Amino acid sequence: MELLLATAVGVLTASGIYLIMRKRTFPVILGLSQLTYAVNVFLFASGRLAINQPPILNKYAEVSYTDPLPQALVLTAIVISFGMTAVIVMLALSAYLSSRNDRIDLTEEPGDDA
């Protein structure tokens, strides 16, 4: 189980980093999303994995709970990263509409409009 999750984090990270090194806005946005998943799952997993132990207090029985703190942090991280993605999407779109070009580098190469 831990191995599955760790490899998933690794693959998501690798995919995210590869995509943010591309030269167009859209793959970079996709890469950031992938990296967001990776980071959120990473943070979440730092509370260790547990199955069927949600941090909902049970008044009637003594049961064990998983670590609630990473969950709370990741919850806000998910919402904030949506805000961040939205801003970046908007920037990418505005840049493309203003210059008809979605390259992210400011190099002097003759860019095409794709």
Add this chain to the structure above:
Amino acid sequence: MSLFLIVALPFLGAVFPALLIRAGRNACSWSAGVTTLLAFIGLMINLPAVLRGEAVTARLDWLPWLGLNANFFLDGLGFLFATLILGIGLLIILYARFYLSREDPMGQFYTYLLLFQGAMVGIVLSDNILLLLVFWELTSLSSFLLIGYWKHLPEGRQGARMALAVTGSGGLAMIAGMLILGHIVGSYDLSVILQNKEAIQSSPLYLPALILILLGCFTKSAQFPFHFWLPHAMAAPTPVSAYLHSATMVKAGLFLMARMWPVLSGTPEWFYIVATTGLITMLIGALIALFKDDLKALLAFSTVSHLGLVTMLLGFGTEIAAVAAVFHIINHATFKAALFMSAGIVDHETGTRDIKRLGGLRHLMPVTFTIAVIASLSMAGLPPLNGFLSKEMMLEETLHTAWGHSHLLVPGLAVLAALFSAAYSFRFIAHVFLGPKRSDYPAHPHDPPVGLWLAPAFLVVLVVTIGLNAQAMVGPLVKVAASAVTGGELPYFKLKLWHGFNTALLMSTIATIGGLILLVSHGGLERVWNALPRPEAKTIFDAVIRALTGLSRVVTDTLHNGAISRYAMIFVTFTLAIAVYAYFTGTMTLPTRDAQDAPLLPTLAWFCLISATAMLTFLHRNRQLALVLIGVVGLIVSLSFNYLSAPDLAMTQISVEVVSIILLLLCLNFLPKTTPVDSSLTIRVRDGVIAGVAGVGSAALIYAVMIRDFSFPTISEFHLANSYKGGGGTNVVNVILVDFRGFDTFGEIIVLGIAALVIFALTEAVLASNVRAYLLNRKPEWPQSGDAHPLMMVVATRVMMPIALMVATYIFFRGHNLPGGGFIAGLVAAIAYVMQYMASGFTWAAERQRIFYHGIIGSGVLIAAATGMGAWFNGLPFLTSAFGYVHLEPLEEFELATAALFDLGVFLAVLGAVMLALESLSRFAWQPGMVTEHAMDINPKRDDPPPEPDPDADPDQPATEGGT
């Protein structure tokens, strides 16, 4: 009047001219004048105390742990300067009222002037060197605004920039020097520093501190070799020149040297640096002034020369020299301000300041002539005017000063400088006012209205009366000011006109006669002067600035070449290198936990995730496919959260997933649908390797973490134990969000709101540009569906709307005890609204949206803040929550918690932010002609009389809704 008020009045008053300019130019100048007058009166109330030798103080601890206190004190020296600043300020305000033309924005002028005045008063009254530095920088900034007041003139802008660059960098040096001084003494209070002469002068840091502080003083007071900015600052309007460059700003450096005199002077370093600089400046300034044809440039170099004179006197380090310095500061302020104003009058009335085009004005402008002659003769140092008295004292002092082993050098050069000084003063009279009347003045010269000549006339009266009766007029003031400079008792002195036939008088006579000879032979000398090669300060300055700009551009361009993918590569590689270093130098304990078994279901999900990610990475060029794949990834992440005991996360992730995909779809509607190949195979392989290493690293790291226990006891136990007792909720995650860590959440909803506002603002900006035309003329890339708003979808979404909102409400309310809460409820409600936009069209939905999303965000943040502040009324810290249980028939017992109110704020902020972001984005798709009266076949407003009750009209609607 309290010293605080005296300092604050000009700053407070600075608001009025800017506002009152709408009430007319008179109201504007009256407001400035009355403010200054009040401050002046407040100052004068302290006169008796100051003359008794007392120091008036006002203290206020501001940031005591930094040593920065708003302490002010008023002694003789501060009083003298404050009187000059406020008194001449009043005259300048009067003069400027008549000087500025109708086209000049007068409100701005007086506002800047009062800001400057406040900063100057702050400098001379500060009892804390850090506070003094703040005011010092303020004078640099406000003088920048004043010098560049005529923004349309390139000389004005360049002069302002040059003045700011020179005085600003000097100010930076001075900050360092002052900090060293404060470090030596252990206090930043001037009154403490001034008591510690021995400690400072014996410190090894004395010389660096001295040089740094003097750099600040010399740049501000235009001492050689920093004198060049002052003539260029003459591009300012004449009232500014008369104020800043005769009486106030350039004297700030002198003030500071005088202020620091008790602790810094008396050493050979002080003498050789300060006296020599002053002597050279005095000589060079006077020499250049002789050959300037521009009246204001002549006066500017003359000012440089006289500032050098005072600097030299301060550098001598004797008590009587300090008396002479103080006395000359008063005299110079009176005659030089009068001369600047006269030059302004000449410029105003004849249309030129070029001496070569002037002459013969004495009959045309008799009043101006009288004023200018008296002031010039005082500048030349002729009896019985005040300039004569202080010049005599200066010459007398030079006789007692030896430079190195030479007793003749200083007196000789001083006489030479006095000679040049007499010569340019005579030239000012002879070449402007004397000589034959000319016929080619640019305008018809005549004396100005009384408003313009009243201020210089008043100053000239002072010039004469101080000259005739110095001891009675200013004797006591000079005495207290000079004893404040020296910080002790003064030897007996008396300011008087006639000292008998002595060497100083002989030197004066030589200077005057020599000056007359130079005036007569000026034409020939000028040809020689013009033939000599001279360094042009502005060219050198511009070259230095150009070189600096070039250097910084090279550095910036090398570091930032604009290739973001390259930065990303460097960043990742660097991070990996650090991680590798940490791995090989750190230690790792053995695993303490067993890995759990992986059942079939998670393994299947893992396969889905890995294959979706792999496909996404390799097929990302097909952008629509990439979106589908990233949706798959998000879905599996949500499911994993659910499986791994995190129901709140699962709900949040899946609802965020929905809005994210909608967002990306909206965006893709405008972007190209495929990504072209940009990088070579080598680059892609390189990136792949870097990304692969990073992936392996992060996988190994999290695996290593997961198979070990916590090194330290976690704080989670506390949250689990206190969630119900302290927060009143059983959903620990939600209680953490709205209670334990409510402040984090509060910050986060603000950030989210700001992000949405940024998106809105960007949309506004882009739609206001020429992009709008492109968007309006955009043709769809693919054939459009004839059925823009499919009937089934419209019906389904409208039916679902109340259900979805009810679900959101349910999730919201149960959040405190069961998975749910404000974040998730906000997202669910947002999805319910977005569905309406998608199904029925933007216009239809927007028309029914009566509350602005901005308002929803704002009310959310405000509700959260108000809830948090509610705790204050119970004497508890911000965001402390309270809860209780209520039993209402026929309902079951239920809980009311302030945390729920906070969660309502979260709910509203999230809802508003998501909606504002999506709505902004979809506004790009708006095109004319898509306004539909009814989005679908069934008219929801059946009460309205429909123009054409045609149930089959919809498919004809021409356009689509932005691909949603």
